Amino acid sequence: MCERNGHFYANFSRRNFLKTTAAGAAMVALPAHLAGLIGQAHAAGTTIKATHGTGFCNMGIFLAKERGLATADGVDLEFVITPSNAEITTMFGAGLVDISMIPYSNFMTLYDAGAPVKIVAGGGVQGCIIVAGEGIKSAEDLRGKTFGTFQADTLEVLPYDYLKAAGMTFADVDIRYMNTSPELAQAFMVGAIDAICHIEPYATQCVESRAGATVLSDGTDLYGAGYSDCVLAARTPLLESNPDAVQAIIKALMQAQAQAEADIEAALTDTVGTYYKTTMEAARNASSKQPIVVDQRDQTQFIIDRGVSMKELGYVQDLPDEGAFDWSFLEAAIAENPELYASLQRKSA
Template sequence: MKKKLGAYLTNRKIMATALLALTLALSACGNSGEKANEGSADKETRDITIKIGYQKYGTINILKADGALDKRLSEERNIKIEWIEFPGGPQLLEALNVGSLDLGHTGEAPPIFAQAAGAPLVYLAHEPASPQSEGIIVPKGSPIKSVADLKGKTVVLNKGSNVHYLLVKQLEKAGVDYKDIEVKFLPPADARAAFEKGSVDAWVIWDPFLAAAQTATGGTILVDGTDVVSNHEFYLATRAFAEKYPDIVDILLEEADKIDVWSKDHPQELAEKLSPQLGIDVESLLLAAGRRNYGVQPIDEELIKAQQAIADTFFNLELIPKKLDINDAILK
């Protein structure tokens, strides 16, 4: 997979290099040629501000904390980044849908809901599957011992997030109808408060919130995503941005892959770097880091089929209003 990503980025670099060479050749023809080429692709990717959405944790969050992407874009293109934090993927993609963001990252379910809502998003790349990075957690001492025990109980989650699909698939595996539980939709902070107060029976959540709830409350993970869901992290952009600035997309993916390599080999340093920024203790972040896989990978047919299966599942459950074709959100 990394070889495919390398080939993908290399081809894009060759195109960008050829375009830059052509621009320089034309500019060498004289002042009149230089003025004629002021609208070149190179100049179009300078002196702009791009808006990148991120959540607590995930590779883009690590990129923000590291600062390498800011530095490279500033030095090479005089481009500034405006980083905007969101409590979850659905909220991030809602902002992308209304034009408040250019790029961002979410789990596997939010793009489905966003595409169904008409968001002009495209998939850029993804991280490897990390099924253990999300789960259904119950309070310490809970009588609930299996997913089947959730029947008739109240479960809280962030609507439209990756854990929404986890819940659907775990209920299906346990033979429990989705309609046989009461689902409440709350963002992570509010869901954590409800979980600690005991006003819900279970919480479906992802890391690092899952890890933080474990260490702080003594809650028990009923099940995670192992053998049920993949839990991919996706890099996404508006189609207009991806098509106009493919070179910026390439730089983002290159820097993301670099920081992934570092993160995999330095979990302690990663936890210490993120802890003050996220307001989450180092112990919890270390727990989360150990459950996550790293490495930027290209979108391929296997991933498209997997996303299509999620979209079809949500449509059959009437969670989205229309049947989707994931290929409509793929760059050609």
């Protein structure tokens, strides 16, 4: 699932957005160290700037970049490396990049704040894993224990829902917010915290690296199989000015999904090390737990429903609605590439 950050919401909240009524848009009040990047924002042409995370839900966009899958359609995908992991969502909300592979929960905060953004396709499904240390076998066993996660992330929503289903709240555990995926994994593996919610391939790495570690939930016990994690979101100005480029990116993601489904070993070879800071063995063991799924139209209501938890957690004021989604770009890409779409093993239709 995308790069997670712990202290992002200490500096970024609804109050940091300046609502603009004339243009109907929203801009982030940027930290000083990001202000200098504004001049590098998207200009006219076929270069699409993107932010991304580090989980397996990003594999599609990683393969699209590494293999140049959008080049044939005249689009160059350019990744913007943020000064720190905390700025991934900030930069997307501020308009410094055009698209972002982002957890649906982080997207909700931008949409709720009035940013001109839409979900246009999927990234990956499942793969959110609650891992606990030795002796912890149930939600009840988590009482009083330290629990690591990331703020406003799908990795915070799952443990919130997991505890809620057991009649518990975050007040029953000692929540610790981390900054990056490797930091969270390392804290658990060395025994600094009792339990975590992490994404693949890091969750599998944690289970394999700490004796007695147990998976309490992989999300399917609460949500069912195929639940959404990360989505491809795009800014409205790009959707309006260059819809062909958006469709080209979505086509590239479908090609990446088809290629990964046909040869996961090659996909891992092209991404482990460069993007995934884990061993090839751990990546192989984790690869089936969070597959690429570009067509997530059947997850629309699931994502909307998770807004209840996001509101209870205090991250949004209003529940998201269908206005947060624009599947027309995905549908156009499907219509133009029927054989490619038919070849995909995982999809809504």
